[in-house]
Amino acid sequence: MKTLLVAEYRDGKILASSSELINFAAQLGAESAMVLVGSETTLPHYQGKLYLADSTKIGEFNPSQHKQLILEVIEKEQPSMVVLPHSSYGWDLAPRIALALKAAQISEVVEIKDGHLVVPSCNAKLRRRVKATTNISVVTLQGGAFTPAEDPDGTPEVIKVEVAADGDIQFAGYEEAETGGVDLSKADIIVSAGRGIGKPENLAMIENLAKALKGEYGASRPVVDAEWADPSRQVGTTGQTVTPKLYVACGISGAIQHLAGMKKSEFVLAINTDKDAPIGEIADVLAVADLKQLVPILTEKLNAL
Amino acid sequence: MKLLVCIKQVPDMESKFKVNAAGNWYEETDLAWRMNEYDEYAVEQAVQLKQQVGEADLTVLCIGSDRVKETMKKALAMGCDRGAHIADDASHLKDPYTIASLIAAYAKDKDFDLIFTGMQSQDRGSGQVGVLVAEMLGIPSLTTLVEFSYADGTINAKRELEGGIKAKVSCTTPALVTCQLGLNTPRYPTLPNIMKAKKKELISTPVDDLNPQPSLLEVLQVAPPEKKGGGLILEGDPADLADQLIQILKEKTTALA
């Protein structure tokens, strides 16, 4: 079996997910080649063929160019699986490649089990083992699911490729993340509010518990999107990555994008009405309760200590 | 302007999920159903665009059993003009490729200027259908949008990338966009609009009329994730729970030291 790994590159840098692609191919026991729109000055550590298109010529991600380039490399390499990260890059690009090849796409693979690929469903409450019925398949990998224990080694054998610059989508630059506000990455104790708080007024409850524990308060994305909390409070892939000694998740279901930002916390306490909430998978303690009842009592008792 | 928005009905993610008897999906009985969250953003954006341009006709499309009409009515009450229901009791067994082939077959000769979809469905979460539809129709697609604006046949949008960075992109219509969390705040249908929605056109078409393409994926097994064990689950009276939690925090963490 042969895989073609499509590494992701942004603004002059190859992204760390490339090592996950390499590790995935290794776990499958598959041969691999890699394709990258990037630069010779920052090559990935990789032992194998690397088809490299010059990003200073191509510019940042443009779907039709990347699609065309990858299809040309597929033509040369004849892989039976094309692997991308399940990120903004893979979401956009993978279905385009899949349709061009009329290949099955398997999205967000979290595990290889008995040679089959496993994907999550229903906010990680179920898992499906799936199989492509086509000779070639396109696969995207959940971020973090295939992080190698050690960074890969090696120097790739670079094969330069070119692609005509064209496409029906124009890229007009990046907008950087807003900075300022609180730096949660330094907090020892974080109490976070999720959509389970129900209404903005209840955020005060979470703030009070954070105060009683002498920590900061954080939030899941829906709470920030609803403008109940400042964007700097958001924990997760599109927010901050935190590593506190204690993380208290109140009314947070535990979606993968939230977990990615807090799973390295030393101790996780979750308060949730749903005993099966996926946050339970990583929580040291899951208190099955209505936060509106438990959080005020807990705060009161802590203040009385 | 002709607009289409594709929505899916999904179970409330706080439900308890059981694997069905065939072992290929979840058991559909005893679930509360709602509009896929990402599709609410899609509907809202489509309705806002319709209000912006004035002259527009907005169709909401959904593939599924008769049960999904309830969710379609919500989209009609939010401001869609008509509903295209593709009646299919087995839609949950169809893969994203087949679902996309149905939407593309429906849209093929209808000259939609803009098609809105969610970036992913909450139950299946494949994030494929939108882009596949655009590729099948041969129109550009902009994905994972957190900002959208339209003027004179051009879409200017921002895509969300990881780490809070956004990419500014644009294309001309006809096009398809996939909608991400935070794009807008979906409106709640008002009572008068719910009443009005009852009179709006909602036509069901049998799925076979659209010549569904065979699935490219096979589901071998569906199961809950293996419990990693570890975590302690506490239940009971809030006051008792609070005492237990304080005890645990004292013993297992330095938080109260």
Ligand SMILES: Cc1cc2nc3c(=O)[nH]c(=O)nc-3n(C[C@H](O)[C@H](O)[C@H](O)COP(=O)(O)OP(=O)(O)OC[C@H]3O[C@@H](n4cnc5c(N)ncnc54)[C@H](O)[C@@H]3O)c2cc1C
């Ligand atoms: C590209 C992308 C990036 C993303 N980035 C992030 C990110 O950086 N951070 C992030 O958080 N999310 C992110 N998300 C969103 C993520 O997928 C989830 O939608 C989000 O984390 C869910 O937030 P939540 O847990 O607060 O809400 P929900 O999933 O709605 O969960 C609410 C929880 O509250 C519980 N609950 C309800 N009422 C009560 C009560 N009274 N007492 C106790 N519990 C209660 C429910 O049982 C449920 O478990 C991203 C998504 C995408 C697609």
Ligand SMILES: Nc1ncnc2c1ncn2[C@@H]1O[C@H](COP(=O)(O)O)[C@@H](O)[C@H]1O
């Ligand atoms: N059964 C369906 N009927 C209509 N639209 C759908 C259906 N399934 C998926 N979609 C659309 O495709 C998007 C992506 O779905 P998915 O590829 O399943 O993650 C959803 O947000 C919907 O907009």
